[in-house]
Amino acid sequence: MKPDLEADYARLRAQLQALQAAPTKDFAKIDQLIDELERLQLAIKAEHGLQGNNPLE
DSSP, X not given: OOOOHHHHHHHHHHHHHHHHHSSSOOXXXXXXXXXXXXXXXXXXXXXXXXXXXXXXX
16 A cells, blocks of 8 residues: 555645744754655655756756
C-alpha cells in the first residue's frame, strides 16, 4: 500500500504552524518537523519524476 505523501505533508505542515504559533517555541521539534517536511517534499517530487530542489532538473 502506497502512503499518501500529500496527506502526511499537510498533517506535518499543520503541526508546524501550530508549533510556530505557540507562545513558547519548541525549536527542536520545529527543526525536526522541517526536516520531515523536506523529506516528504522530495518524495512527492520523486513520484512526479523530479529530483532535488532544482526546478530545471
